[in-house]
Amino acid sequence: MKNQTELKSILASWDERDISILAILCDLDEDTASVAAITKQIRWLYHSRTRHSIKRNLKRFVMKDSNMDMPCPTYEALLTGAAKKLGIHKHCTSVDDFERYIPQAVIVAALARMNPPQRDRFFTEEFNATPMWEAAGIKSREIGGLRTAASVxxxxxxxxxxxxxxxTTALGFATHAVGITLPYAAYTGLSATIAQLIGPPGWLALATYGFFKVTDTDWNKLMPVLLTIIAAKSRYEILSDHKT
Incomplete structure (x- = not known):
C-alpha cells in the first residue's frame, strides 16, 4: 500500500473514552495517557525485535532508542504485520480488505479453538445487540434487539x-484471550457479551495468541490495540456518515 497513515492522525479526533481504552491496552494510566504516549508505546511494542537485539549493549540501546531508528508504525504497517501473523496477507490488497479480513481471521481462530458448548453458545445464546448499534448512531429495528453473535x-x-x-467481536475474543478486562463501554455492547459467553479468561491465550517471541513484534498486546483502532475508526466513520 503506497498511502501511509500516521496513527496520531487517526487518534487525534477520538474522544476520551476511546483514548482511555487504548491506554489500558498499552499498559498506560488511562486517566493521564495522551495520544503521544500511546503512539510511543505502540512504537515500543512494534519494535520488540530491535529492542531485543540492542539490549545486549547499553550504549547501542541508547543510540537506537530514537524516533529515527525505531519509528512509530503507520496504520497500514500494523495492518500488514497483523495479517502476516494471521496468514492472510496474500489475500489483502487494500485497507478495506485488511480491516475486514483481520477481525474475521481472529473470530474463525477463536471458534476453531472453542470446545463444543462454548461454540454452541456463540451460535445460539441471544443478547441485546442494541447498545452496540446505538454507540455508532445506528437506529434500525431490523438489526437491533435480541440477537445471537453469529446473527449480528x-x-x-x-x-x-x-x-x-x-x-468489536474480535476485540472481545482478543482481550479475553489474554485476560484483559476493559470497561463495558469499551466494547460498545457486543464484545462484552462475547467475553461473557466464551468462559474464563485465558482459555484462548496459548492457542490463538501464541504469536509473540522475544525476537518478534509483541502481537499479544498489539492485536487488541489494532482491533480497537479498526473498530473505533469504523464507528467514527459511521457516525460521520449519519451527520451528512
Whole structure:
C-alpha cells in the first residue's frame, strides 16, 4: 500500500473514552495517557525485535532508542504485520480488505479453538445487540434487539457494517484471550457479551495468541490495540456518515 497513515492522525479526533481504552491496552494510566504516549508505546511494542537485539549493549540501546531508528508504525504497517501473523496477507490488497479480513481471521481462530458448548453458545445464546448499534448512531429495528453473535455478524455484513461488528467481536475474543478486562463501554455492547459467553479468561491465550517471541513484534498486546483502532475508526466513520 503506497498511502501511509500516521496513527496520531487517526487518534487525534477520538474522544476520551476511546483514548482511555487504548491506554489500558498499552499498559498506560488511562486517566493521564495522551495520544503521544500511546503512539510511543505502540512504537515500543512494534519494535520488540530491535529492542531485543540492542539490549545486549547499553550504549547501542541508547543510540537506537530514537524516533529515527525505531519509528512509530503507520496504520497500514500494523495492518500488514497483523495479517502476516494471521496468514492472510496474500489475500489483502487494500485497507478495506485488511480491516475486514483481520477481525474475521481472529473470530474463525477463536471458534476453531472453542470446545463444543462454548461454540454452541456463540451460535445460539441471544443478547441485546442494541447498545452496540446505538454507540455508532445506528437506529434500525431490523438489526437491533435480541440477537445471537453469529446473527449480528451476518446482519452487519448485509447492512454494510461488517468492519464495525467484526472488529468489536474480535476485540472481545482478543482481550479475553489474554485476560484483559476493559470497561463495558469499551466494547460498545457486543464484545462484552462475547467475553461473557466464551468462559474464563485465558482459555484462548496459548492457542490463538501464541504469536509473540522475544525476537518478534509483541502481537499479544498489539492485536487488541489494532482491533480497537479498526473498530473505533469504523464507528467514527459511521457516525460521520449519519451527520451528512
Amino acid at each position: 455478524l451476518a446482519l452487519a455484513n448485509a447492512s454494510g457494517y461488517a468492519v464495525y461488528a467484526g472488529a
